[in-house]
Structure formats: C-alpha cells, structure tokens
Amino acid sequence: MAPHDSSSLFSVSFDEPLLPAMPIPQFLRFGSDDAHYRCSQSPMPGLRLLVISYAPDWIVTLVLAAVFFALDKVNGFKREFSVSDTSLRHPFAEHERVPDPALYCIAIVAPLVLQWVIDLLTIRSWWDAHSSALGVILGLSITGAVTQFTKITVGRPRPDVISRCNPAPGTVDPPFGLSSVSICNQSDISKLRDGFRSFPSGHSSLSFAGLGFLSFYLAGKMHLFDKRGHAPKAWIALTPLSGAALVAISRTMDYRHHWHDVLVGSILGLVTAYFAYRQYYPPLQSEFSHRPYAPRSRDADDVLPVHAHRPPSAGGVYSGVNLGESRRSEGGIYSDHMDQDEEHVELNGTVRKGGPGPLTDVWNDGGDAGVVDEDTLHR
Structure with missing residues (x-):
C-alpha cells in the first residue's frame, strides 16, 4: 500500500479567499471518541467554534493568574520565631540577583517567545503555537496560585526576617x-x-514551571526519548532547567529562602509544568511527541493543521484509512484495517529500534515513519 501523504494535514493555505461565515446549526460539542473529525461548515464557522471551545481554558488560566497577584496583598499567617535563631539573622538584600521583573521575563516571556520560534523553525503550525502558549500559561497560573496560597497559610519566616x-x-x-x-x-x-x-520559593516554582514546560517542549520536538540516545539533544532539552536551577539557587544567595523552600518550590513547578504539558501534548516517547493534540471542536478539521490518527500498515507507514469508517476491536485497538502479519514480532535477544526517522522528515511528514502508540490512537 502506498504511503499516505500527510503533508496537507499540517499546513493551512490562506491563498484562497475564505468563504463567507454561515450560521452554526448545532451546539458546541466538547470532546469525542471519534478518531476523525469532519467539518461540514466553512472555515470561518469552524474557526469560531474552535476559539469558543477553548475560551474556558483561557478563562481559567487568567483567573488563576489574577488569584496569584491578588493573594500577594493578603495579610497572611505569621509564624512565631526565635530572635536567637542564627538561621533567621541574615542581612536583608536591598538588590536581588533576580528581581521580580527579571523573573517574569525568564519564566513567562522567554518560554513563550522561544516556543514560537521553535515552532516556526520546525513544524510551522499555528495550532502548535496556540497549544504551547496555553500550556505554559496554564502551568504558570496553577503554580503561582498554589505557591501564593501556601505562602500565606504557612507563614514561614525568611532567613532575613529579623x-x-x-x-x-x-x-x-x-x-x-x-x-x-x-x-x-x-x-x-x-x-x-x-x-x-x-x-515555598515563588521564584523557584515559577522558573521551573515556565522553563520546565520549555524543556518538555524541546524534548518532544526533538524526540529525545526515541530509544536511540543522543547526548546533544539531552543537553539542549536540559538547558532551560539549568536556567531555572540558577534562579532557584540565587534565592539562597540573597538569603530570601531556606534550601527547603527552594527544593519544594522547584519540585512544585516542575511537576505542574509536566501536568500542563500533558494536557495538550502526547507523551514524550510518542511517535507524535512533536505535535499537539487535535482540538476538541469537531468542526476544526478544515481550519487547523493537525494530525489525523491512522493505524500503521504492514510496512510501518500509515495507510491513510479513514478511522471514522472503521470499527474498534474488543480490545480497544483499531484492527479492521491493520495488517495482521508478524511485523511486530521481535527477534530473540534483540529489541526493535524505536523512534522516527530524521527529524526534518518527521516534522515535514507528520511523523509517519513509525508506529503510533495506543495513547495517541485514542486521543
């Protein structure tokens, strides 16, 4: 079976004039088990539906961001302390190594800009740009709100409190x-x-939330976990985390935090970053780790450069079968159009080399050089 050309699935052409907007005859539908979405409307209603369907995501992130700044003005709990405790008698640093404006540039602006640049240099999908921006802001908002709420309720004295x-x-x-x-x-x-x-340390949690998301984003675009191993890829993916670690360490140098505060804040930010990343992107070991998940709106297919979910053919290349017309087997795997040969059997003492082909081919062809994982199929 000839390989399916998926290049059209990842690009949008604006050379042709858009059709006039038409009334939307149905209510929004969030989420679906269908593997293939069809758009029966013109691009403009589809785009409108898409924007509306993700409005709750943006509203939640903005509300959480507002909570972060609002809690900073709350007069929280103040724990008792000992004036003879030497760990609390450090001098107050008038000039921080990473002041708040610099933190916002490092944790928020830098990941957003760099992710858009990476998208432009790789898959060139504005849906990926949207998903990466929404994901990183979601992670930062959750991290900031949790950090501020914990700060005002715990009320732990800083090392310079005396x-x-x-x-x-x-x-x-x-x-x-x-x-x-x-x-x-x-x-x-x-x-x-x-x-x-x-x-916990707010600088640590926010820097690891923003730069941690960027690190996961880089790992996904480079297919870091493709079972091949590549030291330069690993260093590139870890570079943002190194920057976050430096920000965290600077808080102990300025005597703003104890090391426990920095450690917990860093873990909080990194865990939340991965949580936010997985809301909009497949696992890092997936064949489609360089692509965001398809949108939730059914009517977005004609306006978005997203990947379709197709089962592998005998040669490991997607056959281009329309899964909307296929049926699921009892085990939950699409089997009606799958070749039932022994391609998946591994030789004794060896393992099949995993991962896609060259990254440029993966980005251009949509990752059709390997076998899609079950998680991606069901998305």
Whole structure:
C-alpha cells in the first residue's frame, strides 16, 4: 500500500479567499471518541467554534493568574520565631540577583517567545503555537496560585526576617516561648509581611514551571526519548532547567529562602509544568511527541493543521484509512484495517529500534515513519 501523504494535514493555505461565515446549526460539542473529525461548515464557522471551545481554558488560566497577584496583598499567617535563631539573622538584600521583573521575563516571556520560534523553525503550525502558549500559561497560573496560597497559610519566616523586623536592641524571647511579629518596629508593612512568606520559593516554582514546560517542549520536538540516545539533544532539552536551577539557587544567595523552600518550590513547578504539558501534548516517547493534540471542536478539521490518527500498515507507514469508517476491536485497538502479519514480532535477544526517522522528515511528514502508540490512537 502506498504511503499516505500527510503533508496537507499540517499546513493551512490562506491563498484562497475564505468563504463567507454561515450560521452554526448545532451546539458546541466538547470532546469525542471519534478518531476523525469532519467539518461540514466553512472555515470561518469552524474557526469560531474552535476559539469558543477553548475560551474556558483561557478563562481559567487568567483567573488563576489574577488569584496569584491578588493573594500577594493578603495579610497572611505569621509564624512565631526565635530572635536567637542564627538561621533567621541574615542581612536583608536591598538588590536581588533576580528581581521580580527579571523573573517574569525568564519564566513567562522567554518560554513563550522561544516556543514560537521553535515552532516556526520546525513544524510551522499555528495550532502548535496556540497549544504551547496555553500550556505554559496554564502551568504558570496553577503554580503561582498554589505557591501564593501556601505562602500565606504557612507563614514561614525568611532567613532575613529579623533584619526586616528590626526589633529593639536587646530584645530576647519570652521565657519558655517564642517571639511574635509584635516585637517588630518595621514601618514598611509590605516589607514585613513579605518576611513571613518563605515557603515555598515563588521564584523557584515559577522558573521551573515556565522553563520546565520549555524543556518538555524541546524534548518532544526533538524526540529525545526515541530509544536511540543522543547526548546533544539531552543537553539542549536540559538547558532551560539549568536556567531555572540558577534562579532557584540565587534565592539562597540573597538569603530570601531556606534550601527547603527552594527544593519544594522547584519540585512544585516542575511537576505542574509536566501536568500542563500533558494536557495538550502526547507523551514524550510518542511517535507524535512533536505535535499537539487535535482540538476538541469537531468542526476544526478544515481550519487547523493537525494530525489525523491512522493505524500503521504492514510496512510501518500509515495507510491513510479513514478511522471514522472503521470499527474498534474488543480490545480497544483499531484492527479492521491493520495488517495482521508478524511485523511486530521481535527477534530473540534483540529489541526493535524505536523512534522516527530524521527529524526534518518527521516534522515535514507528520511523523509517519513509525508506529503510533495506543495513547495517541485514542486521543
């Protein structure tokens, strides 16, 4: 069977004039088990449906971002401390190594811009640009909201809290007890309030959320886990995480956080980044790791450069069968059009070499050089 040409599935031509918008005769349908979506409308209604179907995603991310900034003004819990605790007597750094504006550029602007550049250099899909932007902002919003909520409820003192507190000379802890914020003579309320928000580190969590998403994005585009091994790919994918680690380390150098705060914040950001990445992208070991998931709207096929899900033929190349006309087997795998030969049998003592062909061919051809995994089939 001749290989199926999938190049048309990943590009959109705007040379032809768009048809006039027509009324939409049906309600939006979110999600489906169908493997192939057809668009019976003109491109403009399909595009309109697509935008509307992802409006809740953007609303949630923006609301979470607003929560992040709003919680910063909340007068949270302030834990008691000991004025004789040497871990809290570090000097207050007037100039941080990574101030807030620099953090926003590193954690938010840099991943967004770099992902769009990478998309332009590889698959050139505006749907991928949308998915990567939505994913990274979702990860940052969740991380920021969780970080701020934890900060104001835990109320852990920073390593420089006594310097911020500015207690009277000779102040000591009460007998058999600890000191509270009432001993402080700090006139700057925001400075004192921030002194009890050490856990977890916001710089660490946000930098790992943004740059961590970029790292996963790079790994997917390069097929880092293609069972072949490639040291330069690994270093490229880990470079954003190195930048996030430097930001996190700088917080201990400025005495803004204890090492526990930095460690927990880094883990929180990295885990949330992967969670957000998997909402819109397949697993990193997938043959389609360089492509975002197809949109949820049924009527987006004629306006989006997305991959169709096709089973492999005998030669390992997709046969181009319309899965909308096929049937699922009892095991949940599309089997009506699958070749039932022994191509998947591995020789004793060996394993079949996995992964796609050259990356340029994968990006141009949509990854049709290998066998699609079951997770991608069911998406």
